[in-house]
Amino acid sequence: MNLSNYLVLSVLLFSIGATTVLVRRNAIIVFMGVELMLNAANLAFVTFARMHGDLTGQVVAFFVMVVAAAEVVVGLAIIVAIYRTRRSASVDDVNLLKS
Amino acid sequence: MTTMLHAGSVLAGIAEAGRTTTGEEVLFWILAPVMVLAALGLIFARRTVYAALSVILVMVSLAVLYVAQEAPFLGIVQVIVYTGAVMMLFLFVLMLVGVDVADTFADTLGAHRWVAALFGIGLGAVLISVVLRAADIAPQGLTAANEGGNPSGVARIIFGDYVITLQVVGILLITAAVGAIVLTHKERLVAKVGQRERADARIAAGEVLTPLPAPGVYARSNAMDVPALGPDGRPLEHSVSRVLRIRGQQRSVAEVHAHLDPGTGTGSTPPERTITGEEQVR
Amino acid sequence: MTNALGGLAAVLPTAVDPAMAVTSAGGAIDVAWLLVALPALGAAVLLLAGRRSDRWGHLLGVAMPVASFVVAAAIWVQMLGLSGAERVAELDLGTWLSAGTFTVDLGVRVDPLSMTFVLLVTFVGSLIHVYSIAYMEHDPNRRRFFAYLNLFVAAMLLLVLADSYVLLFVGWEGVGLASYLLIGFWEHERPNAVAAKKAFVTNRVGDLGLLTAIMAMGLLFGTTDIGLVNRGAESAGEGWATVLGLLLLLAACGKSAQFPLQAWLGDAMAGPTPVSALIHAATMVTAGVYLVVRSGGIYDAAPTALLVVSIVGAITLLYGAIVGCAKDDIKKTLAASTMSQIGYMMLAAGLGPIGYAFAIFHLLTHGFFKAGLFLGAGSVMHGMNDQVDMRRFGGLATSMKVTWVTMALGWLAIIGVPPFSGFWSKDKIVESAYAVADGQGWQPWVLGTVALVGVGITAFYMSRLFFMTFHGTRRWDDGHGVPGDAGETADVQHPHESPALMTWPMILLAVGSAVLGGALAVGGAFTTWLEPVTGHAEHHEPVLPVPVIMTATFVLLLAGAFLAWRQYAAAPVAVVPPRGSLLTRAARRDLFQDTVNEALLMRPGQYLTRSLVFGDRTVVDGAVTGVAAGTAGSGELLRRLQTGFVRSYALQMVVGIVALVAVVLAVRI
Structure with a gap:
């Protein structure tokens, strides 16, 4: 089997994650879409590491995970903070950028 | 059964020199469709919890793929960090925000959804062509690096x-x-109110400090709706539950008294004087 | 003549051979960077700590240059133990700038020339710092003053220790900045602020020369390392060397207040007196001479540029001397004398390798007696309620004994009376001016005579300053009116000696003025010391016999001093300046330098600016407003894209990414 199959799978997951961010309005689901995109990137990293015979790719994936964890903590805190004031978790309700 | 065996052999001794074994191939072709379907669940699931669960499925499968790709450490970390910590955090927040917040699919932004879907597919298409173009490298495998x-x-x-x-x-x-x-963090706008402050406030307001008197007790009827009698023989209106009073389900002492059968003296001793609730204070 | 210069130039490369130039000497030389770092640290601490350090700021400010001096002395002692060629050390502190093949290293160059400067700057600088403690005692911003002084010293040390022209430029600009801050230290008074601005702008003109020269060096040699550039200057051809030499001369003129960029120096007296002492003796105006001597390799390859250097020096020499004769402001007289003395140094530097050592020698002795004179002037002002008009002094010798004696030593030194410092250095310059080249042509006669006449005029105006201040009749009001002045009355003065913190630096400098020149001149000690840098110069016979020159110098000196004595000590001095001759009146106005600058540069510049403003309003602004209107219109259209929904922004991003990747793919196919 060609290793590029893994890459194709990674791309598919990434695109699905991106589409999720675009079409869903629930902030938590949008956020999960972002996580999916990060995971897809990680899969690509791991595959590349195997292709090049270099563990650095895995290390980078590891760092991505750590950063993603930090991001989740802050992101969810923001969602909770917004939910507290607006009683809504929909990204469309946060549209102060307009006007 | 054979698939299971294959999967087992894959996890046990993975390909050397980056070449994939048949076992890994089978594993991939089983997991990949599952993962894509689960990921699609993220787009289409109506309930947030289902979406979260399908993401968990994708992540666990990814961990398996990592192990298959000679990255066992990352596989374990993936399980611990993502499924163990991150997704659990997601579920916690879901519970906090409200599980039953269902997403309506009617989009407020007009054609936004269709354009987004179109470009999502477009993104996948261009990226796949990039990948197929770029990934034409003979895999070297990690046998040496993982020694x-x-x-x-x-x-x-x-x-x-x-x-x-x-x-x-x-x-x-x-x-x-x-x-x-x-x-x-919630900013505390007023000083914290403790037991002591509550007690002080109650005394300052001049309220009744003792527990309220229990409602009247006539064993032969529902006593909760009848006020108790004070030492002076007057009914104590506030002894009846506030809810009953507001609902208008309170009964006066006289009303109850009228229903009592004066002849039968069983149970409690009937009062010798007539109790109507309107006696003079002695 | 060309032959002779070529021969001299051939000496130079052997003196600074790359193999010998870089020595890892170890010991104190290895910490030469401390020299710059200490005062820089002092400046940083004082500026950053702000008012919190008001109480102890001046002590830190003094400690830093003193510490620098200790380090310098240690290095010097170590260098004395080495042989001539080993005294040149380059300390590499790593790469500073790296742009492709062009790199600039951060390095310190320790050799006799730079160490001479370092010792002068740190020693005189430290004394001036000590003096300033008392002088600035009542100034609420004394701490800031010390921060700037430290910055000044640090910048000057960086300038002289730099091993590349780029790093030198940093110090160069640092000196310019510090002088700007210090000249305008009392900036709440408009003339001071204007003077600071004038110094700054004039210096920028010179900086343009240095900057252009550095760029040209990068182009020609691919490096700005001082050693490499000077060794390779000959390979660039005489044309380029001349261009470089003239550009560097422009820079030197700006910093050293040489003709035609001399206008700022007189106005720079607006700063507190210790600043003037620092600028004139140690840190600023000497930088130009340093630059010329340091770039000896370039000038050796460009005889024309060298000639221009000496001509500029000669012009400035006379210019400063003439202006000095007419000024009544004690500080401005001293400023003019600095200009003139620096002219001497430039003249010597323009004589080629034979003159380099004498230029630096005169610079060193000048540093001592000029600092002493300025500090003395500050002391006089301190005792006279900041009066600067010499016509309001007179007979102060009895009231301020220490100041009188120290200034007397400085005065004898500057006019070149043997055996004081100035005699040894100035006499050599006059002698070498007559000895230029092979003794052919007009150069030795003109340059030598100018230097000779300069000695006479210097004797006159410095004696004038001295006698007007300390001798003759009292022209200030001691509470019983001014004798011989029926008209206006000045403020009542109570002249008194300055505190010990001010007198001790003056005494030390006076001792230096008296003995330093002789001590260093014995057996050509100083010339030998500088030889690793300037190269060994063969001695040329002057066109006039040496005894004749010396006699002429001495006669002119005595004549000048006597004239001054007769006019300003023996005869009464008018309190109100007399109308004077045409030359006097011109000299009082600095020989119309400001008028010329205004007519030639300022007014055309203003007209140019005005026409540019007009063009800007109609053409440029028109185009700009048109563009603005167009932008606003298209913005109105684009506004509809801004829905305020995060998702639509994300969609726009995805659309962009897809388009981008698609384009890249299409191009690669």
Whole structure:
């Protein structure tokens, strides 16, 4: 089997994650879409590491995970903070950028 | 059964020199469709919890793929960090925000959804062509790199070339934790009210300090709706539950008295004087 | 003539051979960077700590240059133990700038020339710092003053220690900045601020020369390392060397207040007196001479540029001397004398390798007696309620004994009375001016005579200053009116000696003025010391016999001093300046330098600016407003894209990414 199959799978997951961010309005689901995109990137990293015979790719994936964890903590805190004031978790309700 | 065996052999001794074994191939072709379907669930699931569960499925499958790809350390970390910590955090927040917040699919932004879907597919298409174009490398495999065990190999790089990055990421994590605390922190606008303050306030307001008197007790009827009688023989209106009073389900002493059968003296001793609730204070 | 210069130039490369130039000497030389770092640290601490350090700021400010001096002395002692060629050390502190093949290293160059400067700057600078403690005692911003002084010293040390022209430029600009801050230290008074601005702008003109020269060096040699550039200057051809030499001369003129960029120096007296002492003796105006001598390799390859250097020096020499004769302001007289003395140094530097050592020698002795004179002037002002008009002094010798004696030593030194310092250095310059080249042509006669006449005029105006201040009749009001002045009355003065913190630096400098020149001149000690840098110069016979020159010098000196004595000590001095001759009146106005600058540069510049403003309003602004209107219109259209929904922004991003990747793919196919 060609290793590029893994890459194709990674791309598919990434695109699905991106589409999720675009079409869903629930902030938590949008956020999960972002996580999916990060995971897809990680899969690509791991595959590349195997292709090049270099563990650095895995290390980078590891760092991505750590950063993603930090991001989740802050992101969810923001969602909770917004939910507290607006009683809504929909990204469309946060549209102060307009006007 | 054979598939299981194959999967087992895959996890046990994975391909050398980057070439995939048949076992790995089978594993991939089983997991990949499952993962894509689960990921699609993220787009189409109506309930948030289902979406979260399908993401968990994708992540666990990814962990298996990592192990298959000669990255057992990452596979374990994936399970622990993502499915164990991150997704659980997601579920917690879901519970906090409200599980039953269902997403309506009617989009407020007109054709936005269709354009988004179109470009999502377009993104996949262009990226796949990029990948197919770029990934034409003969895989080298990690057998040499993993010689001393994959975790120690990864550790050597993390604590060697990337030790500064590691420190910075550590700082980032602490900052994130502090940030989350700050974000979810509620500012206390008034002084904290404790037991002592409550007691003081009650005394200052001149309220009744003792428990309210229990409602009247006539064993032969529902006593909760009848006021108790004070030492002076007058009914104590506030002894009846506030709810009953508001609902108008309260009965006066006289009303109850009228229903009592004066002849039968069983149970409690009927009062010798007539109790109507309107006696003079003695 | 060309032959002779070529021969001299051939000496130079052997003196600074690359193999010998870089020595890892070890010992104190290895910490030469401390020289710059200490005062820089002092400046940083004082500026950053702000008012919190008001109480102890001046002590730190003094400690830093003193510490620098200690380090310098240690290095010097170590260097004395080495042989001539080993005294040149380059300390590499790493790469500073790296742009492709062009790199600039951060390095310190320790050799006899730079160490001479370092010792002068740190020693005289430290004394001036000590003096300033008392002088600025009542100034609320004394701490800031010390911060700037430290910055000044640090910048000057960086300038002289730099091993590349780029790093030198940093120090050069640092000196300019510090002088700007210090000249305008009392900036709440408009003339001071204007003077600071004038110094700054004039210096920028010179900086343009240095900057252009550095760029040209990068182009020609691919490096700005001082050693490499000077060794390779000959390979660039005489044309380029001349261009470089003239550009560097422009820079030197700006910093050293040489003709035609001399206008700022007189106005720079607006700063507190210790600043003037620092600028004139140690840190600023000497930088130009340093630059010329340091770039000896370039000038050796460009005889024309060298000639221009000496001509500029000669013009400035006379210019400063003439202006000095007419000024009544004690500080401005001293400023004019600095200009003139620096002219001497430039003249000597323009004589080629034979003159380099004498230029630096005169610079060194001048540093001592000029600092002493300025501090003395500050002391006089301190005792006279900041009066600067010499016509309001007179007979102060009895009231301020220490100041009188120290200034007397400085005065004898500057006019060149043997055996004081100035005699040894100035006499050599006059002698070498007559000895230029092979003794052919007009150069030795003209340059030598100018230097000779300069000695006479210097004797006159410095004696004038001295006698007007300390001798003759009292022209200030001691509470019983001014004798011989029926008209206006000045403020009542109570002249008194300055505190010990001010007198001790003056005494030390006076001792230096008296003996330093002789001590260093014995057996050509100083010339030998500088030889690793300037190269060994063969001695040329002057066109006039040496005894004749010396006699002429001495006669002119005595004549000048006597004239001054007769006019300003023996005869009464008018309190109100007399109308004077045409030359006097011109000299009082600095020989119309400001008028010329205004007519030639300022007014055309203003007209140019005005026409540019007009063009800007109609053409440029028109185009700009048109564009603005167009932008606003298209913005109105684009506004509809801004829905305020995060998702639509994300969609726009995805659309962009897809388009981008698609384009890249299409191009690669």
